[in-house]
Amino acid sequence: MLKTHTCGELRPEHHGxxxxxxxxxxxxxxxxxxxxxxxxxxxxITQVVINQETHPDAHKIASDARNExxxxxxxxxxxxxxxxxxxxxxTGDIEVVGQEIVLLNPSLTPPFYINKEDRIEEVRRMEYRYxxxxxxxxxxxxxxxxxxxxxxxxxxxxKGFVEIETPILFKTTPEGAREFLVPSRYHVGKFYALAQSxxxxxxxxxxxxxxxxxxxARCFRDEDLRGERQPEFTQLDLEMSFIEREDMLQLIExxxxxxxxxxxxxxxxxxxxxxxTFTEAMETYGSDKPDLRYGLEAxxxxxxxxxxxxxxxxxxxxxxxxxxVICVPGGAKVSGTLLRKQTGDLETLVRSVGxxxxxxxxxxxxxxxxxxxxxxxxxxxxxxxxxxxxVGAKPGDLLLFLSDKRAVVYAAVDILRRTLxxxxxxxxxxxxxxxxxxxxxxxxxxxxxxxxxxSHHLFTAPMWEDLPRLESDPGSVRGQQYDxxxxxxxxAGGSIRIHKTELQERILKLIGQNLEHARKLFGHLLEAxxxxxxxxxxxxxxxxxxxxxxxxxxxxxxxxxxxxTQTGADLMxxxxxxxxxxQLEEVHIAIVPDEDEPPES
RNA sequence: GGGGGUGUGGUGUAGCGGCCUAACAUAUUGCCCUGUCAAGGCAAAGACCGCGGGUUCGAAUCCCGUCAUCCCCGCCA
Numbered sequence: 001m002l003k004t005h006t007c008g009e010l011r012p013e014h015h016g017x018x019x020x021x022x023x024x025x026x027x028x029x030x031x032x033x034x035x036x037x038x039x040x041x042x043x044x045i046t047q048v049v050i051n052q053e054t055h056p057d058a059h060k061i062a063s064d065a066r067n068e069x070x071x072x073x074x075x076x077x078x079x080x081x082x083x084x085x086x087x088x089x090x091t092g093d094i095e096v097v098g099q100e101i102v103l104l105n106p107s108l109t110p111p112f113y114i115n116k117e118d119r120i121e122e123v124r125r126m127e128y129r130y131x132x133x134x135x136x137x138x139x140x141x142x143x144x145x146x147x148x149x150x151x152x153x154x155x156x157x158x159k160g161f162v163e164i165e166t167p168i169l170f171k172t173t174p175e176g177a178r179e180f181l182v183p184s185r186y187h188v189g190k191f192y193a194l195a196q197s198x199x200x201x202x203x204x205x206x207x208x209x210x211x212x213x214x215x216x217a218r219c220f221r222d223e224d225l226r227g228e229r230q231p232e233f234t235q236l237d238l239e240m241s242f243i244e245r246e247d248m249l250q251l252i253e254x255x256x257x258x259x260x261x262x263x264x265x266x267x268x269x270x271x272x273x274x275x276x277t278f279t280e281a282m283e284t285y286g287s288d289k290p291d292l293r294y295g296l297e298a299x300x301x302x303x304x305x306x307x308x309x310x311x312x313x314x315x316x317x318x319x320x321x322x323x324x325v326i327c328v329p330g331g332a333k334v335s336g337t338l339l340r341k342q343t344g345d346l347e348t349l350v351r352s353v354g355x356x357x358x359x360x361x362x363x364x365x366x367x368x369x370x371x372x373x374x375x376x377x378x379x380x381x382x383x384x385x386x387x388x389x390x391v392g393a394k395p396g397d398l399l400l401f402l403s404d405k406r407a408v409v410y411a412a413v414d415i416l417r418r419t420l421x422x423x424x425x426x427x428x429x430x431x432x433x434x435x436x437x438x439x440x441x442x443x444x445x446x447x448x449x450x451x452x453x454x455s456h457h458l459f460t461a462p463m464w465e466d467l468p469r470l471e472s473d474p475g476s477v478r479g480q481q482y483d484x485x486x487x488x489x490x491x492a493g494g495s496i497r498i499h500k501t502e503l504q505e506r507i508l509k510l511i512g513q514n515l516e517h518a519r520k521l522f523g524h525l526l527e528a529x530x531x532x533x534x535x536x537x538x539x540x541x542x543x544x545x546x547x548x549x550x551x552x553x554x555x556x557x558x559x560x561x562x563x564x565t566q567t568g569a570d571l572m573x574x575x576x577x578x579x580x581x582x583q584l585e586e587v588h589i590a591i592v593p594d595e596d597e598p599p600e601s
Numbered sequence: 602g603g604g605g606g607u608g609u610g611g612u613g614u615a616g617c618g619g620c621c622u623a624a625c626a627u628a629u630u631g632c633c634c635u636g637u638c639a640a641g642g643c644a645a646a647g648a649c650c651g652c653g654g655g656u657u658c659g660a661a662u663c664c665c666g667u668c669a670u671c672c673c674c675g676c677c678a
Contacts, residue, residue, distance in 0.1 A: 027638075034635035047638070067628085084636055092638090109629060112612050116627090116639075120612075123670055176678045196678085223677040224602095352604090352674085457678040555671095565670065 002072050002104070008044020012093050014077040021046060021096060022072040022104065024134070025065050026115050035062040037098070039073060040115075042139055046091045047080075048073050050098040058101040068107035068114060068134075074100040126571035129562055141559045145547045147263040149216060152236060155255050161212040161238070166201035168194055168218065173521065175458065177221035180231075183587035194220035197540060200525055202239040203459065203497060206536040207528045214238040216543065225566045227555035228489060228545055232564075236546075238494075239538030245480050245496050248537055249436055252484065252492065256434060264550045266432045269293060273484075274435035281437050286413030288440070291488030292433040294426035298324040298402075298413040299391040305403070310359075310378035316403045323403040326416055327391045328424075331398025332362035336372065339398075343373070346400065349419055353411040359401035363393060375401060418488065427487070429552035434486045439463070442479035443511065451512040456481045458507055460495040461537075467503075474510055480537070491546050494539025501529050 003022040010019065023041035033052040038045050052059040065071060075097045086092035111127075112120045114134050125132040132138055153163065169192040172179060179193035197219045205213045217237045225231065240248065253273050260266055274292060281288050284297045301324070306317030313323050332339065339362055347358040361384070362372040370376070371384060379387070393399060402412050421427050442462050443452040452474050454460060462470060466477040480496035498504045504526065508518050519526060544556040557563040564570050584591065 027640095029637045029640050030634085031637065031640075032634040034637080036637050036640085038638070049636080051635075053635085081636070084638090086638055088638080109611065113628080116612095118613060118627095121608085121670080123608090124612080126670090173678085178677085199678085221677060224675080226677090227672070229677070454678060460678090566672090567670085569669095571670090 003041075006043035007039050007041040007046040008090060010046055010077050010091050010094050010096070012079050014094065015079050017077045018075070019077055019096060020072060020074045021048070023070070024107075024114075025067050025069045025071060027067070028062070028065060030063065033059075035059060037062055037065065037071070037073075038115075039071065039096075040136075042143075044090055047086070047089070047095040048075070048098045049095050050101070055099050058098045061101040061103050062098065065101075065103070066107065066109070068110050070104040070107070072102040072104055073098050122565075123571060126563075126565060129572045133561060138558070141547070141551045141553065142561060144263065144551050145543075145559055148259060148547055148550060149543070151259045151263050152214075152255065155258060156212075156214050156238070159212065159251070161214045162210055163215055164205060164210065164213050165215060166195070166198040166205075166217065168220075170195040173200070175454070177223050180220050180222050183589055185587050188588045196221050197235060198237050199457065199459070200522060202237060202538055203525065203536065204528055206239055206241045207531060207533050209241075209534075211241040211534070213240075217540075222568075225564075225568065227557070228542075228548070230544065230556060230560060230563055231568045233556070233560075234543040236492075236541035236543050237538070238540070239536060241534035241536040243496075243535070243537055245438075245482060245537065248494065248496070248539060249482060252539060253434075253436075256484070260432060260550065266430055266550060266552070269431050269433040270435060274433075276435055276437050277439040278437055278441065278478075279439070282410050285417060286410040286415075287417075287488075288437055288483065289485040289488060289490045290414075290435075291418065291421065291427070292435055292485075293428060293431050293487060294417075294421045294424075296326055296328070296417045296420055296426075298326050298409075298417075301325050301387050301390055304379075304383050304386050304390070305401070308379045308383055310375055313378075313401075313403055321403060321405055322409055323401065324409055324413060325387060325391050326400045326402075326413065326420075327393045328398040328400065328420060329394070330396050332372070333365060333396045339372065343398075343400075346416060346419070349415055350402065350412040353415055354408045355402060355404050355412045358412075359403075361399045361401070363388070363395050363397050363399065365396040367395065373399075429487075432486055432549060434484060434491070437483045437485055438481070439478045440481045440483070441475065442466075442477045442481075443474050445475065452510055454507075454511060455479065456493070456495055458511060458513075459497045459504070461498045461503070462507075470506060470510065482539070484539075484541075486546075486549055489545050489549065490542065491549065492539050492541040494537065496535070496537035499529065499533040499535045501526060504529065 002020065004020045007021055007023050021039055023039045026038040026040035026045055029036040035050045037048045037050065039048050050059050050062040061071075073096060076099070077094050077096055080093060080095050110131055112118070112124055112131070114131060117137060133142065169182060172191070172193045173196065177196050179196060182192040182194065184190045184192060195217075198215060198217045202213055215237045217235045218232055219235050220232050222231060223229070240251070257268060257271060260268055269292065276290075278288055281290055283300065284290070286298060300322050302317045302322050305313040305323035308314070317323060334342070343358065343360045350358050359375040360373045361376045364371065376384070387393070387399065391399065400416060402409050404412070441455055442460065444455045446453045456479055461480045463478040463480055469477055482494060483490055484492035498507065505515065508515060544560055547559040548556045551559055553559055562570065562572065569575065
């Protein structure tokens with residue numbers, strides 16, 4: 001080994017020890033006859049001091065060294081002289097007296113700072129990802145990811161789970177995301193699809209009797225990207241036999257709590273996790289993945305508003321459209337001008353999601369003053385008091401009124417909550433607000449295609465007590481689906497599966513899948529299910545999102561070593577790239593250039 | 602497919618019609634310096650302002666297009 005210790009472990013008790021350290025020059029402070037080098041490795045930073053008089057050879061190398069040079073330092077540990085300790089550094093009480101220094105490798109001047117937490121242009125970071133990953137922040141993210149994966153593996157192993165790999169080269173699946181196609185060399189004109197998820201395989205493993213399976217599965221979806229979505233991402237995929245919904249919720253909840261508490265310093269807001277039905281989530285937060293770190297709930301005041309003198313509310317309520325209010329605590333404690341600007345901005349915001357307007361009332365701090373805002377005059381004093389009581393508003397609060405089609409109100413509530421929370425600084429990244437959302441509708445109506453479609457996937461079991469309504473009133477049937485949400489993100493989702501062929505065929509019929517067609521696409525699954533399927537269910541975590549939340553990062557690229565840009569490019573290796581004519585010929589592919597702009601070769 | 606933001610020495614920013622022959626910090630190079638820790642001091646070098654076109658007497662600055670990237674909507678069972 002070129003090192004006897006890491007750069008993060010030496011302490012006063014090592015005083016006098018002869019050590020060898022190796023790492024990168026984090027920073028160098030050259031005082032002429034005395035040079036200080038902060039030597040960095042994955043574990044930390046240790047100060048090396050080199051004296052020209054006592055060690056001229058070492059001093060020469062230290063003098064020529066620059067940031068990111070790779071050095072090996074031999075010397076003795078000593079307590080720093082009185083008054084020169086650095087409390088910022090874990091190793092700040094000691095230093096290593098550099099006696100011999102070996103230049104293991106020099107470095108070009110890096111394109112950006114490794115030793116500073118400056119915000120760097122994303123493009124530059126991606127081009128030099130290997131340097132970006134050298135930054136302490138990224139290293140701690142990647143190590144955290146490792147710890148999470150390790151914890152999950154150990155935890156599930158202890159619970160009797162078996163880690164099993166499934167193919168990545170799969171076949172096109174019905175429904176679902178757009179897939180990446182891989183041409184087959186042997187089978188002319190045929191393609192594999194990269195697996196969107198191991199869904200079918202994990203259910204087949206239940207048929208195979210493994211009972212408890214998990215895997216960290218790479219999944220591929222050729223859809224447009226977001227900060228929380230990459231074309232390839234990792235799921236913690238898990239499936240279990242002989243369970244009911246509650247068993248899965250308990251298992252995952254226990255795992256997540258233990259994991260967060262043992263590998264992160266994040267605080268769990270709910271323990272046990274909060275549970276919301278899909279309807280509650282939508283009605284109160286306008287979202288099926290609400291951020292529960294803050295309130296700003298929507299309250300349904302349709303009953304009061306319907307009796308107000310405001311014509312729009314009257315007619316909306318008569319048509320069954322809700323009137324909802326969000327109370328912004330202290331929101332009225334600003335000047336009239338500012339209030340009008342703020343509410344104007346919020347109105348623009350809700351218009352962007354289809355709302356026709358935003359009503360508001362600013363409740364005066366002083367009882368004697370009038371309520372400000374455009375709709376106050378349509379409410380009687382008693383009606384105002386009733387609204388205040390229902391939403392729990394206090395003097396000085398701002399009330400925001402929304403009324404529209406349900407879907408529009410939901411979208412508006414969601415965007416208002418997110419925006420207000422951001423403005424009011426209510427999104428503390430050190431808090432994790434995990435909650436279960438359950439009782440999703442099994443199917444939803446697709447306007448365009450004029451048919452029912454599964455809201456999760458077509459193997460999701462209906463709630464058994466809702467089964468009688470499957471054909472007569474499909475929209476009212478709840479699925480045995482569960483989503484784990486956290487801080488406004490969907491962190492995991494899964495369901496209890498259908499294990500009876502008859503039921504599966506009823507579902508297929510409901511969503512308008514021709515049985516013959518369905519058999520072609522996943523006949524293997526239907527057939528397998530005739531050989532003794534245990535009742536089973538599973539869940540899949542968005543591992544990248546969970547790590548992101550645990551690391552307090554704003555997007556998943558920060559916890560993925562080599563991520564892609566929004567257009568799916570890898571700027572470091574320049575992927576994707578053109579294939580050679582020979583490669584294309586082998587897989588029987590001809591490129592048809594775009595009419596307007598033929599690609600460069 | 603649509604909407605929005607950004608693009609200026611290596612890096613991070615300023616400049617937003619003429620004071621720009623482009624400023625500041627830091628990094629880089631050289632010299633000085635034995636207790637620094639974002640070390641300090643002195644000096645030097647470094648950008649035709651993403652790319653293409655236009656408007657103008659004059660464009661980093663305004664307009665159009667284009668490319669890259671980020672955020673959002675659609676999309677993502």
